[in-house]
Amino acid sequence: MKYEILGKTVPVVEVSLNKGETMFTQSGGMTWQTEGIKMKTNARGGVMKSLGRMFTGESIFMTSYTAEQEGAKIAFATTVPGDIMPINMANMPDGIILQKNAFLCAEDDISLSVKFTKKISAALFGGEGIILQEAKGNGMLFLEIDGDPIEKELASGEVLKVDTGNVVGFEPTVSYEIETVKGIGNIFLGGEGLFLTKLVGPGKVIIQSQNFMDFAGKINSLIPAGK
Numbered sequence: 001m002k003y004e005i006l007g008k009t010v011p012v013v014e015v016s017l018n019k020g021e022t023m024f025t026q027s028g029g030m031t032w033q034t035e036g037i038k039m040k041t042n043a044r045g046g047v048m049k050s051l052g053r054m055f056t057g058e059s060i061f062m063t064s065y066t067a068e069q070e071g072a073k074i075a076f077a078t079t080v081p082g083d084i085m086p087i088n089m090a091n092m093p094d095g096i097i098l099q100k101n102a103f104l105c106a107e108d109d110i111s112l113s114v115k116f117t118k119k120i121s122a123a124l125f126g127g128e129g130i131i132l133q134e135a136k137g138n139g140m141l142f143l144e145i146d147g148d149p150i151e152k153e154l155a156s157g158e159v160l161k162v163d164t165g166n167v168v169g170f171e172p173t174v175s176y177e178i179e180t181v182k183g184i185g186n187i188f189l190g191g192e193g194l195f196l197t198k199l200v201g202p203g204k205v206i207i208q209s210q211n212f213m214d215f216a217g218k219i220n221s222l223i224p225a226g227k
Contacts, residue, residue: 017067022108036069095136107139147210154201165211171203
C-alpha cells in the first residue's frame, strides 16, 4: 500500500491499495473511497476485545475495507483540527501503548487490544480512564493527533510530566503513573487540574500540543447560560 496525507487543518490520509490489501478503522472513520473496495463491519477480535474498546472510547465495531482491484483508494480523516502521524510498526517490535481516541486506522496486520494500567493511581485519577490500547504488528498504523505531534526519546530513568490528555502514546518500556499536583494554591489557582501524567524512560513518548477536550471546555465556558 501507499499513502498520502492531505490537508492541514483537519487532515486526511488517503491510502492506495493493491488488490487484496485491507485497511480497518472504527465505525464511521472513513471519509471517501473509489470504486473497487469491499466493506465489512464486525466485532474485530471477538466480543471481549470489542467490549474493551468501548471502555477506551472507541466504537465496539470495526470496519474493514478490502481492495478488489489494483489502485483502489480510501481516505480516513481526523475528527478535530490536528495532524495524522504514520507509524511503521515493523520498527516497533514491542508495540505501542495508546491513549483512547488516538487510533485512526491501520493495515489489517495490526492488532489492537485493551491494555489495563498497572498503577492504581492512574486507574483512579488518570482523567483518560483506566484502560489504554496496545497496538502490535508489522503494518502501518495511523494516529490522530490533537494539534501538533511532539516526539520525545526518554533515557533510562528520565522523567517527563505531561498535562492530562496530552499523552498520545509511548513504548511499553516507558512506565506510566499519575502524580498529584502539590500545593493548595497550585491546585486551585494553577489552572492545570489536580493531576499530571508521569512518564519514566527508557523509550519513546508521543505528545500532542492540544487537548481537544480542554479546548472544548473553554469554548463551553464562554457560552452564556441558557443558550
